[in-house]
Amino acid sequence: MSDNNVRKVAINTTINGQEMDILVDPYVSLLETLREVVGMTGTKEGCNDGNCGACTINIDGRIVDSCLVLGVEAEGKNIETVEGMATPDGLHPLQQAFLEEAALQCGICTPGFLVSAKALLDNEPKPSEERIRHWLAGNLCRCTGYDKIVKAVKKASD
Amino acid sequence: MHPFNYYDPRTVEEAVEVLKKFGDRAKCLAGGTDVLVQTRGERYELDAIVDVKKIPELTSVDWTNDHLIIGAATPCYVLYEDPKVCEAFPGIIDSASLIGGIQIQSRASLGGNLCNASPSADGICSLIVHEAECVIAGPNGIREIPVEEMCVGPGKNAMDEGEFLVSIKLPLKNSFFSSSYERFIPRNEMDIAVAAVASSVSLENGKISSCRIALAAVGPTPIFAEEASKMLIGKEPTEENIKNASNKAKEIASPISDMRGTVEHRKDLIEVLTRRTLSKAVERVSV
Structure with a gap:
């Protein structure tokens, strides 16, 4: 049987500390929900199939590719995106280190790298270079060759 | 969509x-x-x-x-x-x-x-x-x-x-059992196996009392290499016995050639990975 009567779903979720009620189409990804419904475009779309990590966000303390999560799955979750990193007092230490180490060129992968790296440093304040490289394997960058990114994460952890 | x-x-x-x-x-x-x-x-x-x-x-x-x-x-x-x-x-x-x-x-x-x-x-x-x-x-x-x-x-x-x-x-297994999985990919992370093998063994009085070997990416489904597994039962985990079972696993593998690897490469990999995973499983029992 075919059921084309697709109904929007009301969800309650917390994004960067702010609780919100939103209405989502049940087949739309959380990535698209963040960008098109909530209007937070910091999270980027790269491959849209879970290979590049550009859309990395943090849900309940775990990093995920938001292209591979449905918007409706955000119900009751605690979500952190790149927009939640800087404070009115200044950039997050990782953002500052990325600037100082020139750890970006085109910038599309940067929000994903920042959110991934933050999750690592939140749990392991002093990771080895090997650990950083392993942790960031799910984030692709086609500009920098990774060395500057790894250096920036190392710097932020010092 | x-x-x-x-x-x-x-x-x-x-x-x-x-x-x-x-x-x-x-x-x-x-x-x-x-x-x-x-x-x-x-x-x-x-x-x-x-x-x-x-x-x-x-x-x-x-x-x-x-x-x-x-x-x-x-x-x-x-x-x-x-x-x-x-x-x-x-x-x-x-x-x-x-x-x-x-x-x-x-x-x-x-x-x-x-x-x-x-x-x-x-x-x-x-x-x-x-x-x-x-x-x-x-x-x-x-x-x-x-x-x-x-x-x-x-x-x-x-x-x-x-x-x-x-x-x-x-x-649940006893402490004389262990297992290992290894795949070959041309990178370090985030890739699909060109070929892969899992092995498990139980060791009793220095001899292998149970063994299972399974192969990935060398057939239409993951393969339980039963014949290769059986060859080791009752045998000591010597280099030669492990080598023989690994050659059998290589025979059982029936891969295709595609962008990730050729038939020959994949079959060779199965032999190497079977040897490595069997040895690793044995080593894990011993420690």
């Missing part, structure tokens, strides 16, 4: 009802790392996606007297962050910690890996050598099948319409 509705049943029975109602126009959602990509890629058209993660037994990890029961939608990280599971099921942990990157491991499950039935799946061979059983629910109740019977072709599993995987049952 064809729009679909979202269902989040709280019990196995409710899930069976929804799946029955929509037939082949519904699929289960666990981590979504395969099903959402395939739906978006229009490999199939769905009217309903059934999120099974709110059914308690789908995401629980339970120890009974003789089994570890892993909910089919349990994400990989839950397994490798559990020291007890790491100690008892090293081959399973080898697999769970190399599927995708950290983001994928936050969501992807061994159950999903199994249902997706990819010939190159990283999780399935380890389940085979651990003698896992699939617990399947459907309109006619619950049934169990050995994991090596689950994959029936590339992307095809043995479940009938309306059925879904509830959990994976792993028999």
Whole structure:
């Protein structure tokens, strides 16, 4: 049987500390929900199939590719995106280190790298270079060759 | 993409009802790392996606007297962050910690890996050598099948319409048992196996009393290399005996040539990886 009567779903979720009620189409990804419904475009779309990590966000303390999560799955979750990193007092230490180490060129992968790296440093304040490289394997960058990114994460952890 | 509705049943029975109602126009959602990509890629058209993660037994990890029961939608990280599971099921942990990157491991499950039935799946061979059983629910109740019977072709599993995987049952082994999984990829992370092997052994009085070898990416499904496994029973784990079993595994492998590797390369890899995983499993028993 075919059921084309697709109904929007009301969800309650917390994004960067702010609780919100939103209405989502049940087949739309959380990535698209963040960008098109909530209007937070910091999270980027790269491959849209879970290979590049550009859309990395943090849900309940775990990093995920938001292209591979449905918007409706955000119900009751605690979500952190790149927009939640800087404070009115200044950039997050990782953002500052990325600037100082020139750890970006085109910038599309940067929000994903920042959110991934933050999750690592939140749990392991002093990771080895090997650990950083392993942790960031799910984030692709086609500009920098990774060395500057790894250096920036190392710097932020010092 | 064809729009679909979202269902989040709280019990196995409710899930069976929804799946029955929509037939082949519904699929289960666990981590979504395969099903959402395939739906978006229009490999199939769905009217309903059934999120099974709110059914308690789908995401629980339970120890009974003789089994570890892993909910089919349990994400990989839950397994490798559990020291007890790491100690008892090293081959399973080898697999769970190399599927995708950290983001994928936050969501992807061994159950999903199994249902997706990819010939190159990283999780399935380890389940085979651990003698896992699939617990399947459907309109006619619950049934169990050995994991090596689950994959029936590339992307095809043995479940009938309306059925879904509830959990994976792993028999508990004694301390003389161990296992290992290794794959070959041209990079360090985030790739699909060119060839891969899982092996498990039990050692008693210096001899191998049980052995299972399973091969990935060298046939239409993951392969339980039963003949190669049997060759080692009752034998000492010497270099020569392991080499002979590895050559048998190489014979059993029937790969195709594609962008990831040639037939010859893949067969050679199976010999090497069988040797390595058998030796590793033996070494893990000994320590």
